[in-house]
Amino acid sequence: MSRLWFNRFMFITTLILVSSLILSCTPATRIPLPLLTYTQPQQNPNLLVILRGIGGSAEDFERLGAIAAVRQRNLPFDVVVPDAHFGYYKKQTLVDRLYEDVIQPARQQGYQHIWLAGFSMGGLGSLIYVREHPEDIDGILLITPFLGWDGIIHEIKDAGGxxxxxxxxxxxxxxxxxxxxxxxxxxxxxxxxxxxxPPIYLGYGQDDSIADEGPPLLATVLPPCNSFHIPGGHDYEVMLTIFRRHLDTLRDQFPVDTP
Structure with missing residues (x-):
């Protein structure tokens, strides 16, 4: 076994063990869905909803610089990060909680455009939500989305796409x-x-062994200018690089005068 394949084997094995621990002690779901909200002194007309992956926490986005990246680009967006952990997916309540606790209140508050940014599992959650409520969302930023296991991906590829x-x-x-x-x-x-x-923008690491073949398959569906990949795997550094590039795309669509 080559070193590359051995490392990948050990990584996937570790992931399975960690995932088993996560699934066996899934946090309780809460109503309403807990939120972290980041507003700026000026009133912004738009909202970016960031959906987390299966690991880490909602607080990680501020700690690792994702919130700062939005502010540095002077984007006319407030940001909200729901603590939409795996429990909401397992109980199949994610869509209801996002609709009732995040999206509808945001519309009532007067936000003109609402975009979703989904990291890994959150990318899956973004698509699940838009499938049921396409009229609610104005755009989706997918960051290394997890879109299914190898079986379904290979089935689609073997069928011809x-x-x-x-x-x-x-x-x-x-x-x-x-x-x-x-x-x-x-x-x-x-x-x-x-x-x-809504338009979908996709970014993923070309060496990703978690999301693996799902994102490249999705890229075949999207307009070529709506997807890209960069070197790297399924880690925060790669995800944040992709997220920043997505934010540059968002800035092109929502230009503002810089001070």
Whole structure:
């Protein structure tokens, strides 16, 4: 076994063990969904909702510089980070909690545009939410999204790609992978009719062994200018680099006068 494959094997083995521990002691879900809110002195007309991955915490985004990256670009966005941990996915309450505790209150407060930024598991959560409430979200930034295990990805690739793959009959409540990829297939079919709504921007590490083949497969669905990859794997440094690049794209769409 080569050193590269041995290292990957050990990394995946460790991940499985850590994931098992996480799943066996999933934090309790709360109503309403706990939020960390970051506003600025000037009133911003837009909101960026950041969805976390399976590890770490909602506080990590400020600690590691993600919130500062938004402010440094003078983006006309407030930021909210829900503590949307794995428990909400496991109980299938993520969409309801985001709708009732984050998105609807934001609209009532007068925010004009609401974007989602999903890291890893949060990327999956972003797509799950938009599948049910596409009218609520104005754009999605995906950062190394986890989109399913190897089995479903290989099934789609072996069929010849997303456009020709047939998901078959399934219960969305029991098969989230087919649910998500079926929606991606519908999204792809709608692209020739006009600008996609909401637009999806994708970034991922080309050496990612966690999200693995899901993001490159999604990239085949999106307009070429909406996806990119950089060297690196599934770690904070790579994710933050991708996030900053997404923010530059967002700045191009929401230009403001710099002081």
């Amino acid at each position: 997303v456009s020709v793959w047939q998901p078959g009959t399934f219960d969305p409540a029991d098969d989230w992978q087919r649910m998500v990829w079926s929606w991606i297939k519908e999204y792809q079919h709608a692209l020739p009719l006009g600008p996609p709504s």
